Amino acid sequence: MAQPVPPQQQQLLPHQHQHQHQQLPQHQQFQQQFQGKPMPPHVSSKGMWSTKLIFRIISIVCCLVIIGISASVVVSGPYYTAIIVLGPPAGIAFIWNVSEGICLCVRRGHRGIHPGAVVGVDLVLWLGYLVAVVLFAIMTGVADGYYGYYEYYGGLTNQRAIFAFGILEIIIHLTLFIIGCYETSVRNRNPATQVIYLQAGPNGTVMYPPNFPMTQAYQPVYAQAQLPVQQYQYAPINQPKMSELQTTIPPPVSPTYIQPVGR
Numbered sequence: 385m386a387q388p389v390p391p392q393q394q395q396l397l398p399h400q401h402q403h404q405h406q407q408l409p410q411h412q413q414f415q416q417q418f419q420g421k422p423m424p425p426h427v428s429s430k431g432m433w434s435t436k437l438i439f440r441i442i443s444i445v446c447c448l449v450i451i452g453i454s455a456s457v458v459v460s461g462p463y464y465t466a467i468i469v470l471g472p473p474a475g476i477a478f479i480w481n482v483s484e485g486i487c488l489c490v491r492r493g494h495r496g497i498h499p500g501a502v503v504g505v506d507l508v509l510w511l512g513y514l515v516a517v518v519l520f521a522i523m524t525g526v527a528d529g530y531y532g533y534y535e536y537y538g539g540l541t542n543q544r545a546i547f548a549f550g551i552l553e554i555i556i557h558l559t560l561f562i563i564g565c566y567e568t569s570v571r572n573r574n575p576a577t578q579v580i581y582l583q584a585g586p587n588g589t590v591m592y593p594p595n596f597p598m599t600q601a602y603q604p605v606y607a608q609a610q611l612p613v614q615q616y617q618y619a620p621i622n623q624p625k626m627s628e629l630q631t632t633i634p635p636p637v638s639p640t641y642i643q644p645v646g647r
Contacts, residue, residue, distance in 0.1 A: 447478040502564035510557035
């Protein structure tokens with residue numbers, strides 16, 4: 385039969401049950417807060433994201449210069465070639481560069497927009513700038529050949545400035561396209577991982593989120609001094625008494641008489 389529990393242990397048991405009931409809301413709150421936050425698939429190094437940000441800022445300045453000079457040419461004279469040919473790619477590139485720059489400064493890990501989107505948009509931009517600059521050079525050359533007063537309307541200096549900034553935009557977006565291809569390759573090689581935050585329970589056990597795959601669960605090893613003190617009740621073991629133990633007594637050895645030889 386089990387021995388009666390001492391009064392001190394009887395006072396400790398309700399306190400333990402109350403402590404366990406207090407831990408249940410904390411466990412539910414833990415499950416709601418820590419559901420596992422996915423880490424960024426690819427975080428650029430400081431040199432990489434700062435380089436991308438510098439290129440975006442330079443591209444923004446170039447777009448503003450192209451739009452400003454083209455608008456001034458339109459205002460000063462009826463010359464619309466620059467604003468028609470280089471205005472649309474400059475406006476689209478300005479909006480794209482501002483969006484990418486904001487993402488690089490605000491997002492966690494200084495991550496910009498998805499590398500796949502960067503590859504696609506920058507590819508279209510540098511190809512579009514290439515076509516626009518070639519058309520602008522051809523059209524301004526035709527205008528110089530047919531109209532002797534072209535310099536009065538457009539200005540040779542403005543023409544060269546627009547052409548130079550267009551070439552610079554091609555180089556910038558081509559470089560950003562190559563960087564996007566590299567980051568896309570790194571992202572595809574390194575799949576996204578998920579970090580699960582675990583919390584120790586009242587009895588030293590680990591509380592896992594509700595949708596945590598238990599096949600991947602890792603049970604941390606705690607030191608002996610870190611385990612909480614627990615009260616245990618031990619029932620006495622029914623051991624046989626000394627009188628009940630079976631004893632085996634060997635039979636007595638009978639004396640053997642050896643007859644001497646020759647008698």
